[in-house]
Amino acid sequence: MTVVVAVLRPVSAHRVEVQVIKSLIVFVLLVGGFRLLGKREAAQLNIYDLAMLMALANAVQNAMTGGLGNLPIGLATSSAVLLAAWAISRIFRRHPALERRFVGSPAILVRDGQVLHPRLRRQRVTSSELFEACRQHGIEDPSGCALAVLEVDGSISIIPREAG
Amino acid sequence: MLRDVLDYPSPHAAMVIAGKTAVVYVVLIAGLRLLGKRELGQMSLADLVLIVILGNAVQNAMINNDNTLGGGVIAAFVLLVMNRLLNAVMVRSPRAERALIGEPSLLVCDGKIIEGHVASQGVTHDQLYAGLREHGFDSLEGVHMVVLEVDGTMSVVPRTAQVLKTRRHYRGLRLP
Numbered sequence: 001m002t003v004v005v006a007v008l009r010p011v012s013a014h015r016v017e018v019q020v021i022k023s024l025i026v027f028v029l030l031v032g033g034f035r036l037l038g039k040r041e042a043a044q045l046n047i048y049d050l051a052m053l054m055a056l057a058n059a060v061q062n063a064m065t066g067g068l069g070n071l072p073i074g075l076a077t078s079s080a081v082l083l084a085a086w087a088i089s090r091i092f093r094r095h096p097a098l099e100r101r102f103v104g105s106p107a108i109l110v111r112d113g114q115v116l117h118p119r120l121r122r123q124r125v126t127s128s129e130l131f132e133a134c135r136q137h138g139i140e141d142p143s144g145c146a147l148a149v150l151e152v153d154g155s156i157s158i159i160p161r162e163a164g
Numbered sequence: 165m166l167r168d169v170l171d172y173p174s175p176h177a178a179m180v181i182a183g184k185t186a187v188v189y190v191v192l193i194a195g196l197r198l199l200g201k202r203e204l205g206q207m208s209l210a211d212l213v214l215i216v217i218l219g220n221a222v223q224n225a226m227i228n229n230d231n232t233l234g235g236g237v238i239a240a241f242v243l244l245v246m247n248r249l250l251n252a253v254m255v256r257s258p259r260a261e262r263a264l265i266g267e268p269s270l271l272v273c274d275g276k277i278i279e280g281h282v283a284s285q286g287v288t289h290d291q292l293y294a295g296l297r298e299h300g301f302d303s304l305e306g307v308h309m310v311v312l313e314v315d316g317t318m319s320v321v322p323r324t325a326q327v328l329k330t331r332r333h334y335r336g337l338r339l340p
Contacts, residue, residue, distance in 0.1 A: 018168045022233050025169070029237055037244040046265055046315075047215075051192050052247040054219025056240050059185065059226050063236025067229060126255050128314070132268065135311050135319035
């Protein structure tokens, strides 16, 4: 009986509302923060990026749940974030121009074997990461690329030069 | 209602959160570097669990039971900015990148296994041939080079690939 009471510990509706709105604000701020400061090449995450992500998720935890271990608050805040993510993807599907503006457009890193170093630096891709991407596509180095493109999903696409 | 939502720590508490978060980030990076687990592509479940637990372990050290919206946002942005700085350093300085991430290693050059590199990277011949098969090669014939990348995956460059100029860009990729 005490267990059931503990599981269904009541919480005021006001408190749930407050934490839901807080969670939504945290979500929106984080999306904006990642757009501003985050790494574009999500496919090339290193272990330090992963550790930062995990620490970040925990850093915002108390702001979202108010440090309460309440079931209703946990359910309400997680559903709020899921709904917000769903709403954003729906908006993007309806307005592709908005998505391009917000998610960014693909960036060309190599053209006809020439590495565009300023672009590389602006997109915060190191040259060793570019070389690695080439080798993963079976090309020794960027001089063999007709085109290397940093896609919006964070991966690097390589189009090899025609042999001969 | 609005006041309940938009709560924030005192300026002093905010500075404490920012400072603690910055210290935690530096310690995390140093710890992971010392531990020497850099191969994200080869992470076992135990390694992944370690990272997740690390994030939980440092939570209270960063925000110290601060339940305000402002406190969480400050900690999150300190982490994002520190990570951005680290990546900016690595883009500008190949030496820093080598020290933090490591460098790729040439395992096979023109069909010949470089035994010294294979041994020092702790790669067995079985693993090397498994890597080749994953790329559709059943022998070293037709293989120009095999590189063990910093994330622990193997790249295979076939001999048929057009080589316009050959340069070795990394110490690790030079022939012994």
